[in-house]
Amino acid sequence: MSSRHALIPARPVDDHRRRIEDALRPLSGRAVETVPMDRALGRLLAADVDAPLDLPVFRNSAMDGYAVRADTVAIVPATLPLIGVVAAGNTEQLTLPPGAAVKVMTGAPVPPGADCVVPVEHTESDGVTVTVRTSRATGDFVREPGTDVRAGALLASAGTLLRPRHIAALAAVGLGELPVRRRVRAAVLTTGDELRPAGTDLLPGQIYNSNGIALAAALADNGVEVVSVAHSTDEHAEFRARLAEAVAHADVVFTSGGVSMGDFEVVKEVLAAQGGEFGPVAMQPGGPQGLSVVDGVPVLSFPGNPVSTMVSFEVFARPLLRELAGLPALPISQLPLLDSVRSPAGKRQFLRGKLAADGVTLVSGQGSHLIAAMAHAEVLVDIPAAATEVPAGTVVEVRPL
Template sequence: MHRTDNSHGHTASGHGSQTRTVEAHRNAVRELLADLNGPGRTEQLPLLAALGRGLAGDVPAPVDLPPFANSQMDGFAVRSSDISGGGTLLTVVAPIAAGATAAALEPGTAAPIMTGAMIPPGADAVVPIEKAVPDAFPDPGAEATVRLPATEPGTYVRSTGSDIRAGELALAGGTFLGPGQLGLLAALGITRVAVHRKLRVLLATTGDEVVEPGNPLEPGKIYDANGTLLEAAMRQAGLEVLRAAISTDSPDQLTAMLREHAPHVDLIVTTGGVSKGAYEVVRQAAAGQDVEFLHVAMQPGGPQGIGRFDGVPFVGFPGNPVSCLVSFEMFLRPVLSSLFGSPAPRPALRARLAEPVESPAGKHQVRRGTLLPDGTVRLEGGAGSHLVHALANSNALIHVPAGTAALAAGAEVEVWML
């Protein structure tokens, strides 16, 4: 399920010391995963099974939409040239129901027509029923006349191909398939669509101090939030997740676990063990691999790992919960969206700070916040990367670009809606 070469362009030392910008690191992640968007990595699915997936190629419209001119209103189909400026009395002919084939409309007549019904040959406009005198359809088969006001050609007529013409691009490759997109494909008569296959990801959390929720919490131990946090984010992003057991701080054990699962996944993601400490288990387990550890000019989430482990794309996130989720949102999620069309990009808005904020020099700071109904955004918690409660009470990520040391209340910032 993966390539076996190591030619992704990263230093093999495993101990890179340079600082990289957020944009540069996102581009590096995109380059790392680009080969997963190659031939043979698509599948044909029925429309509803494709919900939430990314379209694998352009889809041209096979038919006009609508396929025939039809009425936008319940009313009378008319020849607009039959009606004078002051209104004209016309003879009512047989009604036209939706789904029926319409006979040609003779001069001096008006045909009752239902919404969506075919415009009869010869007619070029529809007068809504409420503008008719009388403002009701006559009984079927009864001889009747109706006075109608003057109307312009094309009024209340949905012309053939007015939505899209056959042969035009209906959806571009890379489009996220939500209800609206699937509805368009169905309207075009399409029943199956080519989408990118789901990536299978190995998620490994590390740390001697970390225990699974539900187990006794001994002194010095903490419950693992990262596994649930990232697995939920990944599943929400359309990934198939293989969750490994929590790895201890034994490099040999972690290496063996990664090596066992690597042949069966498309991507390896680890949390923790990527900083510059003496006992960083992920760094140690990746010794000899084509993996680089570096610092991104971002807070939280500065320490990062990237490369290939046994030829499999590898991304290493920091161990603090907020750091690992911010890393996913800043690097992996947007790359998945741009390469595979899924998940849908986070909505990016402009909002005004409800309070002042400070930011470390030279770093892109990502704070948690709540976008309020008045268009301001309130900070939730401090800048600490352990504040899971603040994260849970947030609906947005607030971006303070590198080079901005402080912003006053009322300053405009970019926010990504969660």
């Protein structure tokens, strides 16, 4: 048996990204669920919400003061009999007789018969009468019902990412729950006989599994619900079993490892046999990539080097996952690269960088295994595939990590 490896032509990054996005985009039509208002922050409103009632709900006072008819205080000082007090929350209804005054608190109903409110600061009262020192026009300090929003009017539209200000308005009309898109549900499945969980002692040749926890964090950070984080050895049967569990309860599965050119590439071997496409993408790090669909569920297969895994997530999954969650797009900026770099011909490079006052610098340690170095990075620096020598000062595309 010859193991001579033919060079498979590498697919451009944007081609592979588009194939992944085509596979994931149907998730924008995912199911709607109802959540109580106190769990709605950061969720994506799934339907237009109309106001079920007017805001303000009723004609009320904008100030602590005295409700009067404007024409009875046209000449000041004017002393009027005080015939009652309406606190906010008073549910009895009082009517203002002509020529009198009613004390009202902010938010309290303005009695029928009154057409303005004189702020308490511009009055004196002995509890029996009130002396008004400043004239007021009809409508002053009176909030009319429906002037904020009318019953039946659109209050928040489908697709709104719910921020505190939306929740304030939706709670003000008495809504106790909201229809929101279910979060995208992802399962993470790491592979590799060499990976061990935290808290175990390493034997020679073993390392700790960081991809599971890191992919889960990256997914959660971008509005995805992580339904499971599992690990498989490089045994086909075990991987098949873990994969079946993952696709059973997730909208999308992310695997790491097992996609390269070695002898034990469990992910590639199992999924290619089910029609998955595996092959090199013209990028560094993260070259070997796979995309499969199992029981209708897209499975994205990233390489296992920790930096490759994280860069694959940033390049292929993060932008669309943010869009599906209604999160703002990541700002992409053009900045001068303050270091010079060499880049392999035909491979787009995603280098880890840090922002400086006048541009972007590279963190030291760009190997695909240098995960501690990546912790010091703030951005990915995108070096085009065609570039081979990038002199310092070249303007490059930079995206936040």
